[in-house]
Amino acid sequence: MGRSTLQDMIAVSLFAAMTAVGAFVAVPLPFGPVPIALASLFALTSGAILGKWLGALSQVVYVTMGLAGIPVFAEFTSGVGVIAGPTGGYLVGYIAGAFLVGLLVEYLPFASATARAVPAFVAGTLLIYLLGVPWLMLETGMNLPAALVTGVLPFLPGDAIKIMIGTVLYLSLRRQLPRLVRSEGRALVQRQAEGK
Amino acid sequence: MSRLRASATPIGRYHPGDSLLHRADPRSKLVASVLYVAVLFLVRGYPPLLLMAGLLGAGFLVARVPPAWLYRGMRPVLLLAAVTFVFQLFFYGEGATAHLGPLTVYQEGIREGGFLAARLVLLVLSGTLLVLTTQPLSLTDGLARLLSPLARLRFPVYELALMMTIALRFIPTLLDEFERISLAQAARGADLGRGGPWSRARNTLPVLVPLFVLSFRRADDLALAMEARCWRGGRGRTSRRVLAFGWRDAVLAVAVAAVLAAALWIGRFR
Numbered sequence: 001m002g003r004s005t006l007q008d009m010i011a012v013s014l015f016a017a018m019t020a021v022g023a024f025v026a027v028p029l030p031f032g033p034v035p036i037a038l039a040s041l042f043a044l045t046s047g048a049i050l051g052k053w054l055g056a057l058s059q060v061v062y063v064t065m066g067l068a069g070i071p072v073f074a075e076f077t078s079g080v081g082v083i084a085g086p087t088g089g090y091l092v093g094y095i096a097g098a099f100l101v102g103l104l105v106e107y108l109p110f111a112s113a114t115a116r117a118v119p120a121f122v123a124g125t126l127l128i129y130l131l132g133v134p135w136l137m138l139e140t141g142m143n144l145p146a147a148l149v150t151g152v153l154p155f156l157p158g159d160a161i162k163i164m165i166g167t168v169l170y171l172s173l174r175r176q177l178p179r180l181v182r183s184e185g186r187a188l189v190q191r192q193a194e195g196k
Numbered sequence: 197m198s199r200l201r202a203s204a205t206p207i208g209r210y211h212p213g214d215s216l217l218h219r220a221d222p223r224s225k226l227v228a229s230v231l232y233v234a235v236l237f238l239v240r241g242y243p244p245l246l247l248m249a250g251l252l253g254a255g256f257l258v259a260r261v262p263p264a265w266l267y268r269g270m271r272p273v274l275l276l277a278a279v280t281f282v283f284q285l286f287f288y289g290e291g292a293t294a295h296l297g298p299l300t301v302y303q304e305g306i307r308e309g310g311f312l313a314a315r316l317v318l319l320v321l322s323g324t325l326l327v328l329t330t331q332p333l334s335l336t337d338g339l340a341r342l343l344s345p346l347a348r349l350r351f352p353v354y355e356l357a358l359m360m361t362i363a364l365r366f367i368p369t370l371l372d373e374f375e376r377i378s379l380a381q382a383a384r385g386a387d388l389g390r391g392g393p394w395s396r397a398r399n400t401l402p403v404l405v406p407l408f409v410l411s412f413r414r415a416d417d418l419a420l421a422m423e424a425r426c427w428r429g430g431r432g433r434t435s436r437r438v439l440a441f442g443w444r445d446a447v448l449a450v451a452v453a454a455v456l457a458a459a460l461w462i463g464r465f466r
Contacts, residue, residue: 004419004423006419006422006423006427007415007416007419009355009358009359009362009419010359010362010415010416010418010419010422011412011415012359013358013359013360013362013363013366013415014362014363014366014411014412014415016359016360016363017362017363017364017365017366017367017370018366018370018408018411020363020367021367021370021371021374024371060356061356061359061360061363062363064339064356064360065336065360065363065364067339068226068335068336068338068339068360070327070332070335070336070360070364072367084233084237084319085316085319085320086276086280086316139312139316140279140280140283140312140316141280141283141284141308141312142280142283146283150279165400165401165404168398168401169401169404169405169408172401172405173405173408173409176405176409177408177409177412
């Protein structure tokens with residue numbers, strides 16, 4: 001059964017809302033003061049489940065909500081101030097990251113979904129930092145080592161965990177909601193169609 | 197036994213009130229806050245910054261936001277501002293003024309660090325004031341109307357606004373559902389807060405998977421309900437609440453324009 005535009009739009013809204021909820025929910029970690037915020041997990045998962053375009057769109061909706069001033073960012077902040085502020089790069093990274101994860105889950109030439117999902121989530125996480133760290137440096141005048149210490153290192157263990165959760169979440173939703181998951185391995189499907 | 201928890205900081209939530217700022221049109225408040233942030237990034241030096249802090253302070257006074265409440269929500273931002281300041285203190289510029297052990301404090305660093313930290317705080321406070329005085333639905337409504345000229349360029353403004361509104365409606369439902377599912381799993385013996393990081397991570401899955409499955413089912417129900425009611429997109433739709441530019445917006449516009457212009461003027465001579 002195909003999905004209507006309206007169904008797609010609502011699924012996109014749902015992921016935008018999920019990312020917002022993820023920004024409010026903190027999983028306490030046994031080490032370090034920084035809890036894992038689940039927002040980036042849901043941002044990347046949106047790409048894996050909805051596909052690159054709709055996944056990125058869901059994050060555009062999320063960021064636009066924050067831009068409009070609805071307190072959906074971490075610590076219930078919002079507004080142009082946050083996007084323009086030191087952590088704005090991470091938020092833009094959510095959009096790019098969702099797209100990249102969707103792209104890789106779709107096109108990586110591996111037969112198993114796990115083998116496609118893990119590198120996709122890793123690449124998405126890296127892309128978020130690639131946009132977030134220079135932005136942080138620019139805003140606070142930190143140099144690279146300082147930015148890495150405040151903006152990357154404390155989050156790495158959490159990221160490893162999130163990559164794992166994201167992968168398992170994608171795999172189990174793929175089984176339970178096959179109708180929804182649209183980013184199947186395209187390369188693989190084509191190869192099967194060609195009878196190889 | 198601990199469950200997954202949702203943190204509840206008051207900041208960034210609508211603070212009910214009846215002030216001039218509360219009753220102003222969301223569009224004028226949105227434009228004012230965007231301009232404020234833009235000017236904040238344009239000016240250098242303390243005098244314009246002080247002027248802009250004054251404007252924001254006046255806004256908080258008008259909106260009657262309890263300072264203690266505000267402080268509680270601002271703590272993480274203040275911490276980041278402090279880190280910014282301390283960093284600049286040691287790694288910037290010339291003119292050593294003090295020595296703390298092996299580290300040298302530069303005069304230039306104090307000035308630059310103070311500036312960056314103050315700008316950071318103002319940045320966040322300006323967005324906070326908007327949210328404290330405007331209901332979320334008015335915000336999406338206001339943003340959609342501000343962007344509506346883009347609809348002529350085939351940019352899907354109404355669809356974006358609809359998705360924002362639906363997402364907004366989903367948030368409390370998802371939070372409730374999250375709470376309920378983690379209680380239900382706890383009742384079945386799942387211990388969500390024990391063990392090393394890996395087992396903790398694995399333990400979130402019995403909450404996340406049902407959360408997603410349930411939510412998508414609900415999302416499809418909503419789509420069906422809207423289609424059954426012949427929803428056909430945003431174009432040409434009318435709204436029950438019509439936004440209007442009133443005297444409050446004129447007051448706001450004049451005050452903001454005057455202060456921002458003055459800040460730019462002062463900043464020009466530096």
